[in-house]
Amino acid sequence: MQAWQVHENGEPSEVMRLEEVARPTPGDGQVLLKVRAANINFPDVLMAKGQYQVRPPLPFTPGVEICGETEDGRRVIANPALPHGGFAEYAVADAAALLPAPDSLDDAEAAALHIGYQTGWFGLHRRARLEAGETLLVHAAAGGVGSAAVQLGRAAGARVVGVVGGAAKAAVARELGCDVVIDRTSEDVVAAVKEATGGRGADVVYDPVGGDAYTQSTKVVAFEGRIVVVGFAGGVIPHPGLNHALVKNYSILGLHWGLYATKNPRLILHCHEQLTELAAKGAIKPLVSERVPLDGAADAVQRVGDGRTTGRVVVVPTLENGAAA
Structure with missing residues (x-):
């Protein structure tokens, strides 16, 4: 599969490399997810630079928030378990932390709903x-x-x-x-x-x-x-x-x-239920300004880090190069 890898710390556009790698193998309590959409967050920028409080071992794949698909076809929101992040065709996540993706949102919007x-x-x-x-x-x-x-x-x-x-x-x-x-x-x-x-x-x-x-x-x-x-x-x-x-x-x-994931995880589920209701009523809807293909992820992460974007920029692996909207 294709995945972006960071082998050394620095500016995202300089250190992120798109490579052919083996699919990640889920560990105990984890599941394999096909990435439908991966939202870019500022922590992805900081992790590439080595400036975030979480420092995954090199090399790692960034991408801390996705809408994915389980092997049995469920559409879910997840925080991938690093070093196997979401800027890839497949990622792994903790099974107990999966949240159902709201039916009222498309994949890119659902990926941007969580964090x-x-x-x-x-x-x-x-x-x-x-x-x-x-x-x-x-x-x-x-x-x-x-x-x-x-x-x-x-x-x-x-x-x-x-x-x-x-x-x-x-x-x-x-x-x-x-x-x-x-x-x-x-x-x-x-x-x-x-x-x-x-x-x-x-x-x-x-x-x-x-x-x-x-x-x-x-x-x-x-x-x-x-x-x-x-x-x-x-x-x-x-x-x-x-x-x-x-x-x-x-x-x-x-x-x-x-x-809250360690201190009071039930509140995260309660919050997701509240957000799902608000999304269903149309009271909230993630502002997805761009959907970019997988090969455009490094440039997109850099632009987020430079403050040159609005709303959310989401990586959609199934988009072909040049098809971003």
């Missing part, structure tokens, strides 16, 4: 306890993680303010349904948020960026507001001043979604 939307659901509902009528501020609102939070916030009845970088991404955020869109490349984010909220600020801030975005968050979070720290796609890990959190009376909430 980003689960992260959004846990961040907004489990950690921040977002309530209808509150204001939700989402950084990188046109990206894969941010777009999921925007949809989930709207489904929860929140007023959503989206921060993006550039006019094209602003258009995407508006299409997603953001009530207010702020372009950080041409607007003062802090002033714009305060104007949009009558000076009150945002009740919940969803931050997958870190760095300057986090600093802005501390300046616009409302009284008794909550900042949910999701990741550091901007490359800079902030060092929060706890005296500032004290005098402004806001909470800083960390979210490591993967930890």
